[in-house]
Amino acid sequence: MVVSTESVWDAVADEFAIEYENATVYGDFEQEQLLHEGAVRVLPNGWVALPTGRLLSPDAVHHIDS
Numbered sequence: 001m002v003v004s005t006e007s008v009w010d011a012v013a014d015e016f017a018i019e020y021e022n023a024t025v026y027g028d029f030e031q032e033q034l035l036h037e038g039a040v041r042v043l044p045n046g047w048v049a050l051p052t053g054r055l056l057s058p059d060a061v062h063h064i065d066s
Contacts (some may be wrong), residue, residue, distance in 0.1 A: 016044040024055065024065045035061065 019041045025048060027033035035056060041049040046058035 001062040013044055020064065020066045022066070026062050026065070027060055028062050031060075040064065 002004040017055075021039050023036075023038070023040045024034065025036040025040060026037050026048070036050055039051050042064070043049055046062070048058075048061055050056065
């Protein structure tokens with residue numbers, strides 16, 4: 001039996017990511033807590049990747065306007 005050491009998820013994760021070139025990320029419903037403006041990438045696990053390499057937790061992000 002042959003078992004791969006690579007995750008199947010890693011191979012297909014890029015296909016499920018959503019990219020926005022110009023988006024606004026808010027941390028609250030009232031749109032008063034602005035977390036980021038510009039390009040973002042929403043990963044399949046819900047984390048938001050910024051172009052700087054930082055990640056925003058799904059718990060911190062209320063919504064994204066594209």
